[in-house]
Amino acid sequence: MPRFNESRRRLLQGLGASSTVLMVPGMAEAAKATKQPRGRVVVIGAGFAGATAAKYLRKWSDKGIDVTLIERNAEFISCPTSNEVLGGNRDYKTLVHSYDGLRKHWGVKLVRASVTGVDTEKKIVRTDTGGSYSYDRLIVAPGIDFMFDQIEGYDAVAQKTIFHAWKAGPQTLALRQQLEAMPDGGVFVLSIPKAPYRCPPGPYERVCQVAWYFKQNKPQSRIVVLDANDGIVSKGKLFQAAWANEYPGMIDYRPNWNVTGLDAPTKTVTSEVGDTFKGDVLNIIPPMRAGDIARQIGLVNVNDRWAGVNWTSLESTAVPYVHVLGDAVFAAPQMPKSGHMANQHGKAVASALIEIFSGREPRPMLMANTCYSMLDNKQGVHVASVHRYSPEKQVPLIVEGSGGVSNGPSIEEGRYAHGWAIQIWADTLT
Numbered sequence: 566m567p568r569f570n571e572s573r574r575r576l577l578q579g580l581g582a583s584s585t586v587l588m589v590p591g592m593a594e595a596a597k598a599t600k601q602p603r604g605r606v607v608v609i610g611a612g613f614a615g616a617t618a619a620k621y622l623r624k625w626s627d628k629g630i631d632v633t634l635i636e637r638n639a640e641f642i643s644c645p646t647s648n649e650v651l652g653g654n655r656d657y658k659t660l661v662h663s664y665d666g667l668r669k670h671w672g673v674k675l676v677r678a679s680v681t682g683v684d685t686e687k688k689i690v691r692t693d694t695g696g697s698y699s700y701d702r703l704i705v706a707p708g709i710d711f712m713f714d715q716i717e718g719y720d721a722v723a724q725k726t727i728f729h730a731w732k733a734g735p736q737t738l739a740l741r742q743q744l745e746a747m748p749d750g751g752v753f754v755l756s757i758p759k760a761p762y763r764c765p766p767g768p769y770e771r772v773c774q775v776a777w778y779f780k781q782n783k784p785q786s787r788i789v790v791l792d793a794n795d796g797i798v799s800k801g802k803l804f805q806a807a808w809a810n811e812y813p814g815m816i817d818y819r820p821n822w823n824v825t826g827l828d829a830p831t832k833t834v835t836s837e838v839g840d841t842f843k844g845d846v847l848n849i850i851p852p853m854r855a856g857d858i859a860r861q862i863g864l865v866n867v868n869d870r871w872a873g874v875n876w877t878s879l880e881s882t883a884v885p886y887v888h889v890l891g892d893a894v895f896a897a898p899q900m901p902k903s904g905h906m907a908n909q910h911g912k913a914v915a916s917a918l919i920e921i922f923s924g925r926e927p928r929p930m931l932m933a934n935t936c937y938s939m940l941d942n943k944q945g946v947h948v949a950s951v952h953r954y955s956p957e958k959q960v961p962l963i964v965e966g967s968g969g970v971s972n973g974p975s976i977e978e979g980r981y982a983h984g985w986a987i988q989i990w991a992d993t994l995t
């Protein structure tokens with residue numbers, strides 16, 4: 566990975582969470598100068614991808630496009646920074662954000678319901694509350710769901726006591742409580758699925774946060790990381806250095822350890838080659854795939870897990886007039902499943918639909934990503950990249966020399982990490 570330097574820092578700041586100008590030059594002006602685009606869009610899922618798409622469709626169409634956003638949860642709960650709750654470095658309440666800004670500032674029609682089906686011929690979305698919503702274009706942004714069936718014994722009963730905490734919410738608090746209840750000298754076991762999964766550096770940040778908590782409160786305790794991958798998936802050298810320097814002797818990292826079995830009562834996991842490991846607190850992150858509703862609509866057409874899209878418009882390659890965003894998508898090469906990238910997908914689809922509703926061809930867009938990780942209570946590191954559409958390959962590819970990783974941890978980057986979170990929540994939701 567190239568080293569981070571000042572010119573890259575400036576480029577990435579320009580492509581940060583609040584920047585829309587570089588991604589779609591002249592978009593708002595173009596929309597105003599020509600006839601105001603009109604159309605009906607229904608969005609399923611108000612996470613980073615869906616909420617951003619809903620907001621920017623309204624904003625860039627000068628409120629000409631009618632947007633209905635259907636979300637099953639009452640509030641937005643942020644996965645980014647949720648590992649800090651596990652480390653005791655953040656109040657859970659700071660993860661929770663209202664959807665009111667989307668309604669009040671942008672006139673997005675918010676519906677609290679779970680989508681149960683879509684008639685893609687008649688273009689109608691149905692919900693568990695009996696609602697039905699017609700669309701010209703549908704956006705599906707349901708995030709991920711877990712493949713519990715890949716781990717024998719991780720059934721509905723086991724899921725009541727063994728948590729993944731890979732969707733922020735009640736499980737974040739429940740896992741924190743288990744860590745608090747664990748006696749000093751106990752063993753915390755974290756299992757990581759084979760990539761691709763949501764947030765490549767996230768599990769390793771979690772290791773740091775739990776290690777920080779143990780170091781302050783339970784210094785005899787150990788962390789065992791069972792990683793199905795053959796090495797640390799993101800920011801490897803930075804995490805390894807942090808583990809060695811800040812938490813010496815505490816972390817036992819085992820690559821190529823794929824958890825395929827669980828015995829919840831004895832808190833024992835089994836690998837695909839029959840190795841076993843027992844812990845005091847287990848945190849099992851199962852393999853994942855596009856959210857269930859994407860599968861139900863028939864959008865999942867890659868490896869039986871992800872939804873393929875045309876990268877000029879994020880329109881599904883399986884079902885016309887339906888666009889898929891965020892973690893549910895079969896990602897372009899080296900494109901992470903992240904909140905920042907989901908936010909960029911949201912802007913890209915808003916841009917594309919405004920073009921389409923204006924009778925023009927959608928234009929490929931530049932997308933950027935930065936993922937910060939907190940190594941303790943103060944120090945942060947990042948990985949960043951910029952992705953540009955390649956007409957030859959028909960996918961976005963990393964712009965050579967555009968990104969990279971931190972030289973090393975710093976308190977300054979810890980501050981940037983917290984600033985990034987505040988900015989992306991605001992950009993997505995208000």
Ligand SMILES: Cc1cc2nc3c(=O)[nH]c(=O)nc-3n(C[C@H](O)[C@H](O)[C@H](O)COP(=O)(O)OP(=O)(O)OC[C@H]3O[C@@H](n4cnc5c(N)ncnc54)[C@H](O)[C@@H]3O)c2cc1C
Binds near residue numbers: 638732
């Ligand atoms: C511990 C952790 C740390 C992370 N840290 C970072 C970070 O620092 N930076 C970063 O960029 N990313 C981070 N991520 C990744 C980031 O959270 C995800 O990539 C991002 O949430 C994906 O956005 P999304 O909109 O695709 O999915 P989501 O945010 O999951 O949103 C999907 C929404 O759809 C809704 N939904 C699903 N199905 C239905 C249905 N049938 N009807 C109605 N609603 C439905 C869900 O309720 C949900 O609100 C982290 C993830 C984790 C787990």
